[in-house]
Amino acid sequence: MSATTIRVATAAPYDVVVGHGVLDRLRGLLPAGVQRVAIITPESLEDLLEPFAELLDGLDVIVLQVPDGEEAKDWEVAAACWESLGEEGFTRSDAVVTLGGGATTDLGGFVAATWLRGVAVVHVPTTVLAMVDAAVGGKTGINTPAGKNLVGSFHEPVGVLCDLALLDTLPRAEIVAGLGEVVKCGFIADPRILELVETTEPASLTPDSPVLRELVERAIRVKAEVVAGDLKETGGADGHPGREVLNYGHTLAHAIERATDYGIRHGEAVAIGCVYVAELAARAGGLAPEVVGRHRAAFSRVGLPVSWSGADFDTLLATMRVDKKARGNQLRFVVLQDLARPVVLAGPSEDDLRAAYAAIGEGAA
Numbered sequence: 001m002s003a004t005t006i007r008v009a010t011a012a013p014y015d016v017v018v019g020h021g022v023l024d025r026l027r028g029l030l031p032a033g034v035q036r037v038a039i040i041t042p043e044s045l046e047d048l049l050e051p052f053a054e055l056l057d058g059l060d061v062i063v064l065q066v067p068d069g070e071e072a073k074d075w076e077v078a079a080a081c082w083e084s085l086g087e088e089g090f091t092r093s094d095a096v097v098t099l100g101g102g103a104t105t106d107l108g109g110f111v112a113a114t115w116l117r118g119v120a121v122v123h124v125p126t127t128v129l130a131m132v133d134a135a136v137g138g139k140t141g142i143n144t145p146a147g148k149n150l151v152g153s154f155h156e157p158v159g160v161l162c163d164l165a166l167l168d169t170l171p172r173a174e175i176v177a178g179l180g181e182v183v184k185c186g187f188i189a190d191p192r193i194l195e196l197v198e199t200t201e202p203a204s205l206t207p208d209s210p211v212l213r214e215l216v217e218r219a220i221r222v223k224a225e226v227v228a229g230d231l232k233e234t235g236g237a238d239g240h241p242g243r244e245v246l247n248y249g250h251t252l253a254h255a256i257e258r259a260t261d262y263g264i265r266h267g268e269a270v271a272i273g274c275v276y277v278a279e280l281a282a283r284a285g286g287l288a289p290e291v292v293g294r295h296r297a298a299f300s301r302v303g304l305p306v307s308w309s310g311a312d313f314d315t316l317l318a319t320m321r322v323d324k325k326a327r328g329n330q331l332r333f334v335v336l337q338d339l340a341r342p343v344v345l346a347g348p349s350e351d352d353l354r355a356a357y358a359a360i361g362e363g364a365a
């Protein structure tokens with residue numbers, strides 16, 4: 001099967017391979033000389049394990065099964081993985097392979113980052129969200145009682161393998177939620193994504209669809225370019241927000257996720273959050289009404305929510321003030337001046353923040 005290779009040109013460059021039925025590329029992404037591989041994967045993907053492990057035939061393979069979803073991002077789960085690696089005498093020339101969604105790649109990346117101060121990791125994401133976001137860019141982490149992703153490190157993979165055939169069994173709602181991050185990339189950097197979404201019948205965006213593949217590839221290219229320019233999120237050049245741009249829509253999205261006790265999918269919250277920052281930019285930065293309208297049209301076309309009023313604004317504001325991206329008491333948002341022209345808006349007025357929230361509440365159930 002044909003595969004597309006996208007180079008992530010950071011100081012330690014690596015490839016993201018994308019295609020349909022391309023798992024046989026896994027061996028080629030492992031560093032030369034690897035003898036032993038630890039596959040970190042959730043219990044729910046047990047059915048995939050046997051054929052997947054066969055791809056590593058001839059190597060010494062151990063399997064570390066972890067809980068599904070966010071439950072995996074726990075220090076006790078990480079500690080159990082370290083324990084197993086210790087028992088197996090895992091060395092610096094061995095490698096971790098993650099097979100799973102974003103929580104698995106975050107946890108597995110963290111285990112790889114911390115074992116012997118860093119061993120090689122290859123991510124094999126199994127959701128759209130993990131393909132276009134979590135698996136690329138080297139952010140790893142676990143959650144603590146104080147919040148999500150507060151303990152972690154930057155540890156880039158040596159390769160990422162995105163096989164769209166792995167999406168065949170993914171519930172439709174998860175594919176749609178993953179498109180939230182894809183459409184976000186359309187607004188911050190690649191408007192061709194928006195044209196593709198606007199001109200494609202949404203139901204046809206199935207795992208074997210060439211358009212879905214193009215959307216995934218384009219979103220990965222956006223992320224690859226951003227992290228190559230600002231891996232550690234210290235800031236971009238010429239007024240560009242740098243890696244912070246990937247947080248477009250995320251400040252309110254994180255507050256909504258928390259207010260719903262994570263009962264909303266991340267991509268759904270991101271869609272609402274992007275419409276919110278578009279409304280905010282219309283008030284605080286003069287973003288044209290057509291671009292605001294295009295946010296509602298593009299996200300809702302793929303089946304994502306664009307209105308929400310599920311919590312009072314003061315609760316959300318309190319959470320946004322402790323967002324990782326806030327500086328001191330000043331709220332910061334990535335907003336658009338126009339399509340693909342992102343800037344940071346620091347310290348918007350509370351009136352604008354409230355008015356933008358009222359605007360996304362209109363039409364909410």
Ligand code: GLY
Pocket residue numbers: 133134136137139243246247
């Ligand atoms: N998910 C946002 C980032 O990787 O920076």
